[in-house]
Amino acid sequence: MNTHVPDDIAAFLFLEARYADESRYDDWESLWADDAIYWLPTKDDADPSVDVSYIYDNRSRIHSRLAQLKTGRRYSQSPPSKMRRMLSNLEVLSEQGDDINIGANFVLYEHRNGTHVWAGRYLYTVRRTSAGLQLVKKTALLVNNEDAIRTVAFII
Amino acid sequence: MTAQMDRAASVDIASLIQHDRIHGSLYTDPAIFDLEMTALFENAWVFVGHDSEIPEKGDYLTRRIGRQPVIVARGKDEKVRVLLNRCTHRANMLCRADSGNAALFRCPYHGWTYANDGRLQGVPFREGYDQEMAEMRSELGMAQAHQVEIYGGFIFANLYGNAGSFDEYIGRAKGPIDRLLSLSPEGRIELRGGWMKHKTVANWKIVNESQVDGYHPLFTHESVYKAIMPAKVDYASDELLVATRDLGGGHNEVDYSREYQSQDAEFIWFKRTPREKMAKYVAAMEASVGADETHKRFVDGPPHTFIWPNLFLAEMHVIMVEPVAANESIQYTAPIHIAGGEEINARILRNAEGAMGPAGFLIADDGEMGERNQAGLTAKMPEWALLSRGFSSEVQEDKGLTSYDRTSETTQRAMWVHYKELMTGKQASA
Ligand code: FES
Ligand SMILES: [Fe+2]
Numbered sequence: 001m002n003t004h005v006p007d008d009i010a011a012f013l014f015l016e017a018r019y020a021d022e023s024r025y026d027d028w029e030s031l032w033a034d035d036a037i038y039w040l041p042t043k044d045d046a047d048p049s050v051d052v053s054y055i056y057d058n059r060s061r062i063h064s065r066l067a068q069l070k071t072g073r074r075y076s077q078s079p080p081s082k083m084r085r086m087l088s089n090l091e092v093l094s095e096q097g098d099d100i101n102i103g104a105n106f107v108l109y110e111h112r113n114g115t116h117v118w119a120g121r122y123l124y125t126v127r128r129t130s131a132g133l134q135l136v137k138k139t140a141l142l143v144n145n146e147d148a149i150r151t152v153a154f155i156i
Numbered sequence: 157m158t159a160q161m162d163r164a165a166s167v168d169i170a171s172l173i174q175h176d177r178i179h180g181s182l183y184t185d186p187a188i189f190d191l192e193m194t195a196l197f198e199n200a201w202v203f204v205g206h207d208s209e210i211p212e213k214g215d216y217l218t219r220r221i222g223r224q225p226v227i228v229a230r231g232k233d234e235k236v237r238v239l240l241n242r243c244t245h246r247a248n249m250l251c252r253a254d255s256g257n258a259a260l261f262r263c264p265y266h267g268w269t270y271a272n273d274g275r276l277q278g279v280p281f282r283e284g285y286d287q288e289m290a291e292m293r294s295e296l297g298m299a300q301a302h303q304v305e306i307y308g309g310f311i312f313a314n315l316y317g318n319a320g321s322f323d324e325y326i327g328r329a330k331g332p333i334d335r336l337l338s339l340s341p342e343g344r345i346e347l348r349g350g351w352m353k354h355k356t357v358a359n360w361k362i363v364n365e366s367q368v369d370g371y372h373p374l375f376t377h378e379s380v381y382k383a384i385m386p387a388k389v390d391y392a393s394d395e396l397l398v399a400t401r402d403l404g405g406g407h408n409e410v411d412y413s414r415e416y417q418s419q420d421a422e423f424i425w426f427k428r429t430p431r432e433k434m435a436k437y438v439a440a441m442e443a444s445v446g447a448d449e450t451h452k453r454f455v456d457g458p459p460h461t462f463i464w465p466n467l468f469l470a471e472m473h474v475i476m477v478e479p480v481a482a483n484e485s486i487q488y489t490a491p492i493h494i495a496g497g498e499e500i501n502a503r504i505l506r507n508a509e510g511a512m513g514p515a516g517f518l519i520a521d522d523g524e525m526g527e528r529n530q531a532g533l534t535a536k537m538p539e540w541a542l543l544s545r546g547f548s549s550e551v552q553e554d555k556g557l558t559s560y561d562r563t564s565e566t567t568q569r570a571m572w573v574h575y576k577e578l579m580t581g582k583q584a585s586a
Contacts, residue, residue, distance in 0.1 A: 040515065042352060051350050053509050054352055054515050055515045064510075067384060068383045073382065076523060148353035149355060150355050152515045153524075
């Protein structure tokens with residue numbers, strides 16, 4: 001199988017990463033499809049119907065999460081973390097119709113009350129639509145997800 | 157004796173805890189933290205896990221009591237034991253996994269093996285030991301907590317067996333556990349979704365205090381009420397019938413039941429979810445306890461109760477607080493699975509993620525307040541933190557010392573009264 005990630009999809013994922021880094025909540029929200037899932041599991045092989053996750057947001061909960069952040073009184077992100085993340089090792093993992101599944105490694109430097117390193121693997125589902133690319137699913141598998149983690153009120 | 161212990165021994169804990177104020181050093185001094193781990197955890201009854209986490213023979217999970225690593229294991233005789241996680245040969249840690257199933261614990265260093273009830277099973281090349289060793293072999297099983305008791309599935313242990321009876325310890329906290337189980341048509345709950353683990357730069361007592369704080373929601377959680385949904389009750393109202401209560405023994409609670417009863421509405425505590433969305437659960441409850449009792453239980457809802465020193469019945473979730481250092485704690489949160497609860501369980505799971513844990517709409521901000529609390533305590537003036545709200549509103553009821561002012565600091569004072577008793581070895585004069 002050809003694992004090469006088409007340029008437009010790579011550019012879309014880099015844009016998503018930059019909106020997240022810069023806490024551009026409205027811009028980030030605009031990337032999502034209606035059947036969105038934003039997932040931060042507590043282990044790599046989790047089943048979200050049984051295992052509790054740190055985050056398991058559908059589209060409406062993504063909206064709520066961002067609405068809370070936008071009040072300016074989401075104290076765990078007030079002020080927001082300053083962040084920069086690196087994506088690498090991008091690969092197409094599979095495709096179903098218009099949906100393309102992509103894997104990437106990431107390192108995220110988060111600065112708020114000290115500088116903290118978050119690292120792991122992102123799994124994305126990106127959809128080609130007539131209106132352009134949409135983010136359908138984003139999963140973040142932290143290397144330390146089975147251990148205790150710090151507050152993660154920013155966009156991971 | 158280390159210099160640190162010397163210093164701790166010279167600290168007069170009693171003078172640091174006044175009836176209406178707490179000295180800041182109790183949250184920051186590493187020597188006091190050391191004393192706490194000994195007096196409040198290792199020589200005391202503590203929560204270590206739920207029996208539904210280890211349902212099968214051979215299931216185990218690893219935890220800590222104070223700073224000592226333990227394995228909570230169900231033996232092949234079905235009995236739950238709390239074993240010290242240390243090889244009796246030369247002290248290797250036996251088990252590194254969070255949980256699992258094992259017929260044997262095998263030490264990887266020299267291959268000694270232990271049965272899952274802690275007995276020493278095998279010693280490689282045993283000819284190398286003399287007769288003396290052969291005779292003491294039966295004493296070389298893994299060390300274990302002297303007392304283990306289970307109530308409502310909640311497993312409690314007393315490491316050294318010197319903390320009095322379990323009944324004395326658990327006291328009035330049985331009521332809230334019963335209240336939780338009464339929401340199940342089978343009278344049982346399980347923890348089957350695992351735990352969120354939230355690391356926080358705050359003293360364990362700060363975490364505990366915020367969990368039962370009725371004063372903060374309107375402020376700390378303003379962003380939720382503003383942007384997402386109104387609070388389950390009107391925290392701004394003077395008419396609110398929410399109680400704070402000292403149950404004795406360090407246990408305490410925020411009790412919403414009278415407010416819920418005054419509205420006579422079901423599931424106020426569960427986003428006012430209508431019965432129709434949980435028809436199978438409602439039917440199972442009515443079949444089990446009848447329609448009237450079901451209505452009453454759905455109105456009263458679950459406990460919001462702290463069980464000393466490390467268990468919080470957080471309504472539809474269970475929280476366990478693990479002290480790490482004077483300025484570091486881990487808050488564990490598990491969604492409750494109601495046995496026979498059918499549709500409500502999937503909702504509880506998603507609710508846990510929405511509200512609780514390091515990304516939760518509520519707890520992430522409580523965590524932030526805890527860290528700010530710890531940071532503020534590095535300023536040494538004023539020396540005291542105040543806990544004086546609501547004295548005059550307290551009344552002695554059968555359930556405990558109660559204030560119907562939900563902002564009263566009755567809950568925090570309940571912890572400190574007990575803390576003082578345990579740390580000084582003295583019973584407070586009533
Ligand atoms: S330390 Fe465990 S077998 Fe030697
Ligand atoms: Fe809170």
